[in-house]
Amino acid sequence: MKPFAIIMLLVAVSAYADENPGKDCVTAVDAADSMNVNQKDCDYSDEGLNGFLQKAFKKGDDGAVLETNTKSEKNNTAEKNSTTVKNPSVLQANKVTATNENVFTLSVEIDQWANLPLARGRLLPKALERCGEGFAIVGEHYRSLKLGRIELELSFLCDK
Amino acid sequence: MKKTLLAVALASLFPVVAFADVVVYGKANVSVQNADEAALDDSRVELVSNASRIGVKGGEEVNSSLKVIYQFEYQTEVDDGNGSNNQTFAPRNIYLGLQGVAGTIMGGHFDTPTKVAQEKVDLFNDLEGDLTTIFKGEIRASNVVQYTTPTFGGGFAGSVAYVTEENDGTFKQNNPAGTEPGNGISASFGYTSAMFYAAVAMDQDVEAEGVDLVRAVARVTLGPVQLGVLGEQYENDNTGVDEDGVLASVLWNITDKWALKGQYGQSDVRVTEGETASIGLDYKMTKAATLFSYATKVENGLSPMINTPAVINPNYRDDTYVGVGVDFKF
Numbered sequence: 199m200k201p202f203a204i205i206m207l208l209v210a211v212s213a214y215a216d217e218n219p220g221k222d223c224v225t226a227v228d229a230a231d232s233m234n235v236n237q238k239d240c241d242y243s244d245e246g247l248n249g250f251l252q253k254a255f256k257k258g259d260d261g262a263v264l265e266t267n268t269k270s271e272k273n274n275t276a277e278k279n280s281t282t283v284k285n286p287s288v289l290q291a292n293k294v295t296a297t298n299e300n301v302f303t304l305s306v307e308i309d310q311w312a313n314l315p316l317a318r319g320r321l322l323p324k325a326l327e328r329c330g331e332g333f334a335i336v337g338e339h340y341r342s343l344k345l346g347r348i349e350l351e352l353s354f355l356c357d358k
Numbered sequence: 359m360k361k362t363l364l365a366v367a368l369a370s371l372f373p374v375v376a377f378a379d380v381v382v383y384g385k386a387n388v389s390v391q392n393a394d395e396a397a398l399d400d401s402r403v404e405l406v407s408n409a410s411r412i413g414v415k416g417g418e419e420v421n422s423s424l425k426v427i428y429q430f431e432y433q434t435e436v437d438d439g440n441g442s443n444n445q446t447f448a449p450r451n452i453y454l455g456l457q458g459v460a461g462t463i464m465g466g467h468f469d470t471p472t473k474v475a476q477e478k479v480d481l482f483n484d485l486e487g488d489l490t491t492i493f494k495g496e497i498r499a500s501n502v503v504q505y506t507t508p509t510f511g512g513g514f515a516g517s518v519a520y521v522t523e524e525n526d527g528t529f530k531q532n533n534p535a536g537t538e539p540g541n542g543i544s545a546s547f548g549y550t551s552a553m554f555y556a557a558v559a560m561d562q563d564v565e566a567e568g569v570d571l572v573r574a575v576a577r578v579t580l581g582p583v584q585l586g587v588l589g590e591q592y593e594n595d596n597t598g599v600d601e602d603g604v605l606a607s608v609l610w611n612i613t614d615k616w617a618l619k620g621q622y623g624q625s626d627v628r629v630t631e632g633e634t635a636s637i638g639l640d641y642k643m644t645k646a647a648t649l650f651s652y653a654t655k656v657e658n659g660l661s662p663m664i665n666t667p668a669v670i671n672p673n674y675r676d677d678t679y680v681g682v683g684v685d686f687k688f
Contacts, residue, residue: 225383225645225646225687226381226383226415226687227383227384227385227411227413227687227688228687230383230413230415230429230431230451232474232477233451233468233469233474234474234550235427235455235457235462235464235506236462236506236508236509236515242381242383246383246646246687246688247382247383247384247688248380248381248382248383251382323422
């Protein structure tokens with residue numbers, strides 16, 4: 199009975215520890231080595247060889263353009279209170295910033311205006327997923343970034 | 359300029375448009391060690407590449423509830439460039455799969471659930487103190503179809519792998535003479551969290567027909583200390599062998615830079631009276647680069663000499679390894 203109680207205690211404590219965000223992303227090679235297909239998607243677009251390649255080929259069909267600036271030189275608005283989730287296909291980054299439970303913003307970087315409808319279309323189901331029942335778009339903001347990229351930021355208000 | 363050239367060179371290897379969903383990764387792990395091996399009756403200094411690798415992995419959403427996933431990973435030898443069979447790049451875990459709300463199904467050439475179940479308990483993985491020196495069940499099988507459940511209950515998940523009888527390079531070639539290859543099953547079920555991990559796993563007819571294996575693993579992380587234990591039972595109906603073994607490990611993160619680790623295992627599974635003991639000290643230079651050192655002792659109960667006139671038994675082990683190396687994840 200005693201070992202069982204200890205195991206249950208450890209499970210309870212570890213479940214609590216799992217709620218600590220940001221601790222789940224190990225390096226890409228360790229993630230691959232674990233063969234755990236259930237692990238959370240992590241953003242490696244700014245790390246290691248993958249980060250180098252992501253930067254190197256941001257311009258897509260225009261050819262290889264190497265961006266050598268560091269993370270600290272990037273647009274600081276993208277980093278403030280933001281959590282990077284995963285990289286959908288045409289998106290460079292997809293960030294969630296929540297001010298309270300019902301109001302939050304989703305932002306995304308695109309490399310050209312032609313990709314805007316697709317990028318915008320992908321934010322909407324994510325907002326619905328977050329809100330559950332429904333939402334209203336209460337703000338829409340565009341920002342020019344380096345290398346001709348554009349940041350779209352949508353603000354949402356969840357239905358109560 | 360050199361970086362730009364590298365970028366252009368890599369662009370020719372990978373389609374530019376694919377980068378959005380592709381993660382390119384790898385690691386170089388190289389050490390220089392003094393190996394004092396009984397079978398050689400000598401000691402020597404050697405440079406060894408410890409499972410250095412490069413790979414790509416990624417996925418593409420088919421719709422909101424279904425995703426195609428893949429991974430292609432290859433091992434390369436940093437020390438001399440040549441792996442087994444003189445391959446510059448030897449396949450490691452390679453798969454293509456579909457992932458949905460009901461779980462993941464994938465096929466390819468990859469670690470069985472039993473091998474994966476060791477998780478982080480083996481602290482000297484890929485080094486001379488790797489648990490594979492005294493245990494079995496560390497199989498990367500070919501022609502595998504595997505189903506993995508989604509995580510449920512806060513960390514529970516299970517996997518079942520069907521190792522087909524196709525024998526073009528699989529472990530089924532280990533079948534006893536005169537027996538036909540058959541299908542094998544490898545399965546695991548476990549609970550994972552940052553602090554606690556426990557799993558049970560089994561192989562049935564995976565190594566060969568009539569060979570079964572059961573493995574139990576647990577890990578607890580309490581502050582800076584990680585404790586791990588692994589037990590294994592192995593049965594071979596072809597030879598009547600029924601053996602078991604156990605391994606324990608401890609990792610102490612002294613600071614965020616320094617880590618001290620030790621591991622001891624005793625097992626009759628791979629060879630009679632197999633024993634391995636290792637200690638190591640790691641220094642994390644950066645997030646990606648670690649300087650590591652280790653001392654490992656591997657022994658077994660075989661006779662040192664065989665035949666008449668007596669010659670050194672090549673399988674006898676009373677070996678000591680002392681090494682220092684660098685692990686760089688890129």
